[in-house]
Amino acid sequence: MQRIFRNLTGALFGALLCSVSPVFAQQDGGLSNLGVVQSLILTIAPEALYAQSEFGKRIAREIEAESAEIAAENRRIEAELTAEERELTELRDTLPTEEFRARADAFDEKVQNLRREQDEKARAVGQRNEDARRALLTAVQPVLLQLMVEAGAVAVLDRRAVLMSVDSVDITEQAILRANSEFGEGEAILPLRP
Incomplete structure (x- = not known):
């Protein structure tokens, strides 16, 4: 009796699988057979997309070179100002008080101006990084849209804003590969940079 029940159960289960499989294949247009994840919601790590793309790596190299130039310029300026300050200190005892005060004030103003200029250069480098990040996210939107269409998704969310998800809905790596293919170093x- 148990053997008959098991055989009957097995036959019913097999028939059920055969009838359900075509329904699922019709619902996803057969895409599941192509290895494309099917999900209404996808996630992406924008920081990783930027940092690991060829474009992001190029920008990082450029920013590193610009930062090194600014650092070298800062060291040169510091050495010049140190020498100028030393010379001014030595003249303190030989110059009339008003002349020394005028030179000291001019030196202080020069130092403040140079500090502002160098700070502005450093801010510009940081701004370039932010501008590049935004530019990539704008440029990559058609790529993300295509990934959404392929997955049957209705939204792509920033992975940082998602409390919990399975790794299979994360499209960061696919987006990086396609962005590299589409834009290269961007x-x-x-x-x-010249």
Whole structure:
């Protein structure tokens, strides 16, 4: 009796699988057979997309070079100002008080101006990084839209804003590969620095 029940159960289960499989294949248009994740919601890590893309790596190299130039310039300026301050200190005893005060004030103003200029250069480098990040996220929207269409998704969320998800809905790596293929180092997104 148990054997008959098991055989009957097995036959019913097999028939059920055969009838359900075509329904699922019709619902996803057969995409599940292509290895494309099917999910209404997808996630992406924008920081990783930027940092790991060829474009982001190029910008990082450029920013590193610009930062090194600013640091070298800061060291040169510091050495010049130190020498100038030393010379001014030595003249303190030989110059009339008013002349010394005028030179000291001019030196202080020069130091403040140079500090502002160098700070502005550093801010500009940081702003370039933010501008590049935004430019990539704008440029990559058609790529993300295509990934959404392929997955049958209705939304792509920033992974940081998602409390919990399975790794299979994260499209960061696919987006990086497609962005690299589409844009390379991104000269069309942001021109190379001279």
